[in-house]
Amino acid sequence: MSARLSDLSRCFQGVVPSIIATADASGMPNVTYVSQVYFVDERHVALSCQFFNKTRRNLDENAAACAEVLDPVTLQAYRLRMKFLRSEKSGPLFDTMNLRIDAIASQTGMTGIFRLIAADVFEVLSAELVEGFLTEPPQDVPAGVSLAGARTEMRGLQWISERINQATDLESLFTVVLEALEEYFQFSHTSVLLYDETNRRLTTMASRGYGESGIGAEVAMGEGLIGTVARERRLLRLTSLEGDLRYGRAIRRESADRESALAAEIPLPGLPGAQSVLAIPLTVGDRLIGVIAAEDRDPMRFSEWHEAYLGIVANQIALSLDRMIERCNEMADVPVEIFAPLTPVHAAEECQRRVKRRLTYYKNDDAIFVDDEYLIRNIPARILWKVLGESQRTGRTEFSNREMRVDQSLGLPPVKDNLESRLILLKQRLVEKCPDLRIVSTGRGRFALRAEAPIEMIER
Amino acid sequence: MAERVATTRVHRCLEPGLSLLIGTVDAQGVPATCRAVAVSSDDDLETLTVYVPVATSHTAIQNLATTKRLAVAATHPFTNCATQIKGTSIDARLATEAEAAFVRARVDAFADVLESLGVPRRLTRSVAHWPAFAIRIRVEQVFDQTPGPNAGSRLQ
Numbered sequence: 286m287s288a289r290l291s292d293l294s295r296c297f298q299g300v301v302p303s304i305i306a307t308a309d310a311s312g313m314p315n316v317t318y319v320s321q322v323y324f325v326d327e328r329h330v331a332l333s334c335q336f337f338n339k340t341r342r343n344l345d346e347n348a349a350a351c352a353e354v355l356d357p358v359t360l361q362a363y364r365l366r367m368k369f370l371r372s373e374k375s376g377p378l379f380d381t382m383n384l385r386i387d388a389i390a391s392q393t394g395m396t397g398i399f400r401l402i403a404a405d406v407f408e409v410l411s412a413e414l415v416e417g418f419l420t421e422p423p424q425d426v427p428a429g430v431s432l433a434g435a436r437t438e439m440r441g442l443q444w445i446s447e448r449i450n451q452a453t454d455l456e457s458l459f460t461v462v463l464e465a466l467e468e469y470f471q472f473s474h475t476s477v478l479l480y481d482e483t484n485r486r487l488t489t490m491a492s493r494g495y496g497e498s499g500i501g502a503e504v505a506m507g508e509g510l511i512g513t514v515a516r517e518r519r520l521l522r523l524t525s526l527e528g529d530l531r532y533g534r535a536i537r538r539e540s541a542d543r544e545s546a547l548a549a550e551i552p553l554p555g556l557p558g559a560q561s562v563l564a565i566p567l568t569v570g571d572r573l574i575g576v577i578a579a580e581d582r583d584p585m586r587f588s589e590w591h592e593a594y595l596g597i598v599a600n601q602i603a604l605s606l607d608r609m610i611e612r613c614n615e616m617a618d619v620p621v622e623i624f625a626p627l628t629p630v631h632a633a634e635e636c637q638r639r640v641k642r643r644l645t646y647y648k649n650d651d652a653i654f655v656d657d658e659y660l661i662r663n664i665p666a667r668i669l670w671k672v673l674g675e676s677q678r679t680g681r682t683e684f685s686n687r688e689m690r691v692d693q694s695l696g697l698p699p700v701k702d703n704l705e706s707r708l709i710l711l712k713q714r715l716v717e718k719c720p721d722l723r724i725v726s727t728g729r730g731r732f733a734l735r736a737e738a739p740i741e742m743i744e745r
Numbered sequence: 746m747a748e749r750v751a752t753t754r755v756h757r758c759l760e761p762g763l764s765l766l767i768g769t770v771d772a773q774g775v776p777a778t779c780r781a782v783a784v785s786s787d788d789d790l791e792t793l794t795v796y797v798p799v800a801t802s803h804t805a806i807q808n809l810a811t812t813k814r815l816a817v818a819a820t821h822p823f824t825n826c827a828t829q830i831k832g833t834s835i836d837a838r839l840a841t842e843a844e845a846a847f848v849r850a851r852v853d854a855f856a857d858v859l860e861s862l863g864v865p866r867r868l869t870r871s872v873a874h875w876p877a878f879a880i881r882i883r884v885e886q887v888f889d890q891t892p893g894p895n896a897g898s899r900l901q
Contacts, residue, residue, distance in 0.1 A: 306776040318766070336894070536893040540894055584863065
């Protein structure tokens, strides 16, 4: 029974490895797994060429090939009779296939070793269901998007759009975005990371569905799955993540003798046992704002539909974030003339009765620890140290964004300083790691420091 | 030492719990593939017997009848350690009932590995494995096929 390639989309997700058989000029066959067969169009597929291996050499001698792909939901097998056409070493197809390999390579510390050499394009001469592969016919699975479904999607887009527009500040925008992803898409494990141009790192600003929130966790541009998405500014959907990582680790193990300076594997953040990842760059024009990441233990959780739909949603989120950050930056320029008097939440006596918290600023690391636990580093750490010191010296507890901006010792960039997002990060980290010390907003471009326990400051 | 490592790698292909594939080719050089369900060797890999489901191996059996060339890939799903064996078929016959228990045990071992990787048993149970053809080949070459820079290096 012949099949249309577009009907086999699940087979091309890379959840179950595919098989390719080739033969050399003398007629000796070769058979091997390939991690993914990429759907190109109704008559073409592509395979990744990562090493000049036997398959690749055979194709140069004999263009005929046979692939077997499996539907990961039913395990039904399909055989593709194919003819090798060409190797593409650049262009959109190469870029798409390369992103996945680059991300896995970066994650497993194999950048430059585990890499895409070419996208090998094949003409598919026939695609047929393998009769008798299953002893029972596979159970029906729900069909694609119906008209009613499409209407629901439109409503969903409208709903998400409204929620985003109603966000009043950056902090509520983060919350709204993650809530929308959970309520509408049922994405249970999500995070938003913002890009900081000053240190070329992405910082987790909000997350949902994790025991430990991970707020403040950073990733360098180009590092790991999320860093690769940020660098390439391209959406990445990985299915069967564990399988991909195992493949990368196998190459790493086999390369260990040859490559003495392999980078360390980056521990995966977030969800233990995650099988699929969807990471979407948030961009305005060419400018990177951040990345939204979702994870799931179901290898088939994120589909092509999510890619397209969330691409639209991500554009809207990126524009809103950009607008909000811009507005916060402008707001911070409003001069603040009156500082509110010291207004502790708890009476001084109550505060003194609480256990003293010891905050240590490590100059060399530019980081603050609370008791012996890491709290925050870089600019938010310097802001906290400044306002804490000021508070202890003068008793002042209210501060303006403007005075942070003019204080050069804090190292805020002269333009697009993202002060608001840095304060949100500081606020959230304090909530998690030192709830006795709080940053609260007290009006336009102002914030206050609230200490509800004695604070000891140590500088090393 | 290197020889011992290579010998160990060669014999990995006989372990239970491996994913097994075969490749064949017709007289015009057109390759074909199908999944195998078990392999065995009782002469230290001088010869190898590969079991393939009757239901899915028509093309492979036809090809062997004309060209006799066969490639067998054995891959460990956890580690991706893989071996490729190449040889010439000596004979192909219907597997006997006496071999059914061995094939069943190998299918179960593979299903155990897949289950630990998240593939439910109800799915693996539905894949045909019996009746099977037993294809005996003379082993001519063994290659390491573990992904990486050593892939394709000859082990035997």
